[in-house]
Amino acid sequence: MYMRRALAIAVACSTALLLQTVTTFPQNNPAAPTFYRDVLPILQKHCQNCHRPDEMAFPLITFDQAASHARAIQESVAARKMPPWLADRNFGHFSNDPSLSPGEIKILSAWAVGGAPPGDPHEAPPALRWTKGWNISAPDVVVEMPKAVALAPEGDIDYTYEIIPTHFREDHWVQMAELRPSSREHVHHAVVYIRPPDSKWLRNAPVGAPFTTAGLTDEQGRRDTHWTDSDILIVYAPGSSPEMWASGMAKFIPAGSDLVIQMHYMAMGHAATDRTSVGIVFAMKPPRQRVLTLQLTNDHFVIPPRDSDYRVEARGSLPNDATLLQFFPHMHWRGKKFEYNLIHSDGRIEPLLKVHWDFEWQLSYELADPLSLKAGTVLQAVAWYDNSSNNPHNPDPNQEVRWGEQTYEEMMVGFFDVAVAADLDKWKYFMRGTDGSAAAR
Numbered sequence: 115m116y117m118r119r120a121l122a123i124a125v126a127c128s129t130a131l132l133l134q135t136v137t138t139f140p141q142n143n144p145a146a147p148t149f150y151r152d153v154l155p156i157l158q159k160h161c162q163n164c165h166r167p168d169e170m171a172f173p174l175i176t177f178d179q180a181a182s183h184a185r186a187i188q189e190s191v192a193a194r195k196m197p198p199w200l201a202d203r204n205f206g207h208f209s210n211d212p213s214l215s216p217g218e219i220k221i222l223s224a225w226a227v228g229g230a231p232p233g234d235p236h237e238a239p240p241a242l243r244w245t246k247g248w249n250i251s252a253p254d255v256v257v258e259m260p261k262a263v264a265l266a267p268e269g270d271i272d273y274t275y276e277i278i279p280t281h282f283r284e285d286h287w288v289q290m291a292e293l294r295p296s297s298r299e300h301v302h303h304a305v306v307y308i309r310p311p312d313s314k315w316l317r318n319a320p321v322g323a324p325f326t327t328a329g330l331t332d333e334q335g336r337r338d339t340h341w342t343d344s345d346i347l348i349v350y351a352p353g354s355s356p357e358m359w360a361s362g363m364a365k366f367i368p369a370g371s372d373l374v375i376q377m378h379y380m381a382m383g384h385a386a387t388d389r390t391s392v393g394i395v396f397a398m399k400p401p402r403q404r405v406l407t408l409q410l411t412n413d414h415f416v417i418p419p420r421d422s423d424y425r426v427e428a429r430g431s432l433p434n435d436a437t438l439l440q441f442f443p444h445m446h447w448r449g450k451k452f453e454y455n456l457i458h459s460d461g462r463i464e465p466l467l468k469v470h471w472d473f474e475w476q477l478s479y480e481l482a483d484p485l486s487l488k489a490g491t492v493l494q495a496v497a498w499y500d501n502s503s504n505n506p507h508n509p510d511p512n513q514e515v516r517w518g519e520q521t522y523e524e525m526m527v528g529f530f531d532v533a534v535a536a537d538l539d540k541w542k543y544f545m546r547g548t549d550g551s552a553a554a555r
């Protein structure tokens with residue numbers, strides 16, 4: 115996350131100075147906040163990663179753009195709807211928490227109430243420069259779907275896979291990675307797997323062309339679409355941030371690997387095509403630690419009709435020492451809450467993250483202080499579902515709901531990233547240090 119942190123530091127000084135002056139703003143008070151001096155630095159720091167051209171939300175770059183939304187800005191930040199962040203502030207500290215400070219909220223409100231004045235353009239901070247199209251720095255490699263996926267206008271779209279050869283002649287350590295769909299509004303979520311050359315996973319599936327489970331002729335291939343132990347490069351969902359691992363930590367792509375992209379598309383009422391690409395920035399030097407994405411999953415649940423608080427849990431113990439870096443919970447429309455906990459050997463439960471679920475925002479939560487965990491540490495994920503009519507997202511409270519790919523079915527996946535020794539791959543990590551027996555998951 116160092117890129118974003120650098121931006122934060124660049125603007126922190128100007129807002130910090132302002133905090134003392136922000137109390138009330140009589141009309142024509144020279145201290146009243148202006149766009150260029152006071153508002154723009156906040157928009158740069160907290161909003162423009164999403165609110166800019168070619169991104170997911172309308173631009174908030176120029177004075178006119180911000181002024182025309184001044185009221186809406188005031189309301190959305192006062193209600194803490196923007197920037198989106200779903201973690202309960204009483205548990206854990208997260209380095210990618212984009213929340214505004216109370217002082218920043220006051221500045222934006224006072225600016226809107228004061229008639230959204232522009233102020234002096236000379237007081238503006240330098241405009242942020244974005245690498246065209248990317249939130250990571252300029253990618254060393256862009257891996258793009260060789261063939262676009264055709265999307266039907268109506269109906270369920272089965273999970274769609276595309277295998278993309280990287281043609282890497284040597285092993286590569288990845289410092290940053292970002293996924294960009296060409297048709298963003300159709301993408302519910304995406305997972306990019308790393309398939310090393312010796313992996314048998316989906317071996318008979320087509321390469322360089324989209325396919326679904328039903329389109330595979332061999333039984334093994336169809337089974338493979340539902341399970342893999344391949345490592346994950348990135349998970350993407352609307353609002354999720356690109357991956358930027360701390361220095362000394364990186365993901366590993368062996369020479370000759372393929373990327374296997376699993377796309378969950380949604381029909382949007384009009385036919386479209388999508389050609390997703392993955393931007394990759396290589397590490398400058400080999401890292402000390404390798405980052406692995408693991409998951410706590412429970413796919414054996416039945417949520418009763420009209421139950422407003424149905425609990426599902428998954429737990430697992432770490433086969434070897436690891437440093438816990440970040441969380442990425444995943445549920446569908448009936449999701450309500452999601453927690454990650456550490457269960458101590460005396461039974462004490464230590465909450466690490468509590469998320470008030472909002473299907474619109476599938477976010478990752480990066481620990482500000484990564485946690486060193488010993489082999490045997492038990493991690494627990496707990497999800498709650500609201501299948502009642504009080505849940506505005508619930509398509510049908512009278513259904514019994516089970517695991518399934520579509521959003522009217524449910525999922526319970528607690529992805530989490532750990533850093534391990536650089537020479538451990540996922541398979542070796544799951545060999546228990548002492549007796550070599552494989553872990554359950």
Ligand code: HEC
Nearest residue numbers: 160161164165170171172183186187190195196197198353
């Ligand atoms: C993670 C991405 C993201 C960030 C960060 C973000 N927004 Fe948004 N914002 C969105 C999206 C997406 C929408 C919906 C846009 C649409 O409907 O066109 C939205 C909608 C809005 C709206 C419309 C009002 C509403 O409630 O629907 C306002 C105002 C707004 N954002 C202001 C801000 C401000 C101010 C910040 C920074 C303090 C911010 N946003 C940060 C993604 C983001």
